[in-house]
Amino acid sequence: MSEVAQICSDLIRFDTTNPGSGERPAAEHVAALLSEAGIEPVVFESASRRTSVVARIPGDSPEALLIHGHLDVVPARPSDWRIHPFSGEISGGCVWGRGAVDMKGTLAMTLALVRDWARRGVRPDRDVVLAFLADEEATGEYGARHAVRHHRELFDGCTDAISESGGYSVEAPGARIYPVAVGERGTAWMRLTATGVAAHGSRPPVDNAVAELCHAMSRIASHPWPVRLTPGVATLIENLSAVLGERIDLDRLEEEARRLGRIGDLFGAQIRNSANPTMLQAGYKVNVVPGTAEGHVDGRFLPGYREEFLETIDRLLGPRVTREFVNLEDAPSAPMDSPFFDRLGAALVAEDPAARPVPYVMSGGTDAKSFAGLGIRGYGFAPLMLTPDLDYFGMFHGVDERVPVEGLEFGVRVLNRLLTTRDSGDLRGAEAPAS
Known part of the structure; x- marks a missing residue:
């Protein structure tokens, strides 16, 4: 089993339903995975068991990129699901469970990548700040809002950010559309x-x-x-x-x-x-x-x-x-006509020549709203190649949520290209990680 699939499965087995008993066990697990890779995590709580983790990986430039995601999930009633929503079972080529798409699969891609970097001695092209946050599925008061209010220094130098709800594939005749959220x-x-x-x-x-x-x-x-x-x-x-x-x-x-x-x-x-x-x-x-x-x-x-x-x-x-x-x-937005947006699209095309990246505006909201208050431009970019039968929007907060293992492995490769090459023209040559 690939490391990214195993991490995703393990994270799903932590019941971080919001409202519920909090994110602490999942946060401690994430902190341990980072520590094993020699990455020093900062763990903090906004209230009892409402736990978040932030870590910084030094790169070749002090200008930093923020990758943020949430540990909490919305409720799931097991009787409605074909496979128990907190089993993390891998079946039919997919990891099943609440949070597989929203958004423990993305957290798993990030963790698998940085652990692979540590084994191979890879250094990103700029500082990368990782934030694994509580409470996104409510108001973010115990997660992102608390982080920017009380731990602002952890995000010093961050100019751009990526997170959920973008970078996934939608089948079209002769192509795959990849919406990249700009607002x-x-x-x-x-x-x-x-x-x-x-x-x-x-x-x-x-x-x-x-x-x-x-x-x-x-x-x-x-x-x-x-x-x-x-x-x-x-x-x-x-x-x-x-x-x-x-x-x-x-x-x-x-x-x-x-x-x-x-x-x-x-x-x-x-x-x-x-x-x-x-x-x-x-x-x-x-x-x-x-x-x-x-x-x-x-x-x-x-x-x-x-x-x-x-x-x-x-x-x-x-x-x-x-x-x-x-x-x-407020409704945040990020520029479409920017070198960073071009890099996001180039990383997708480098891994999938049929990719057609397009700008996109999310109907809902994310923790990008909180980070926008720090002047950080937020993009929805959690790269994932889906099989045509999977309805991405239907799985958000729906039943039988699942994510293809091959899709997660694709996402690890895309993120590696994005984070280890400065020039969009060089993205095709990035060394592929073990996923």
Whole structure:
């Protein structure tokens, strides 16, 4: 078994469900793997068992690249899965379990690579800072936010960063598309509150908080958010048209996204803001009208459209429902026309001549939001070659999450090319690591 597959399997067996009992055992395992390779880890906790690990590998240039990933995972109910989600079982050429894609597979690629460097005496072209973080699947308050607030010095010299949700393959006729994320939508998680008059359930309604909140939630859920084509998404669509050899109709983008299937998924959720009601809490007895009702909404807004989003939400809520933020983070972006973006694409093409790298904007969010506050430009780049039958987006937070062993080995080779050669033109000549 390759080292990267074994590390991935071992990491999955640590149940780091968030919320849950914390990331400490997995973090200690990561720190031990780094220490075995002669890399000195810094281990810290933001709260009991909410543990993160950061390490720096010296390179040929003090300018540093940050590779960050999260140790926590979302919940998984074993009865829904074909193979137990915390078994880490390797079956059918894949490593199975919660976190295989999101994102213990990526952590395994990074760990396998730096351990191989240590055995071979390889030095990266610049300092590489590795961050294995807690709490990304919530707000990051116990992970990335804590790290940048209390351990900022660990990220000195970092100008660019790579992490999840980019660099994976999507099959296209005669080519493989590899979206490289150059931005993500902002996050606005909101708690809504309606206040009314408590009363007996048999009386005519006077001021029903539950009804008022439901009306507001319904207005939000049914609102037709307008299409807003940001530069990153516009460039993506232009590139996809070139790869496919056909025009994608900008006036019918929602229909075009459905028509193109998994290729359309690359822009279908990124052409507008969104707000989804997700939770409701009200009342304590069927015959009592409660005085208050609460709900939660997961809001996401495109880069540059935060104010438009909030103004729309306030209009839809009306005067009798208030909002407060559970989490509010701006939409970060990184340049597409940069030498580093070119290097990311060149590393993919060097390992897969059929690769067509394209810029991409994530529909969700990552810890890149926290590191953007330090001026670090974040790219979604967790290189992974998938088999055509695997639905990458469907496995995020879904059931039967799994990652191909060969895909992980591919990712190790791509990362090695990226991190050991300074010039994009030399990426093809990088010595391949043992994965």
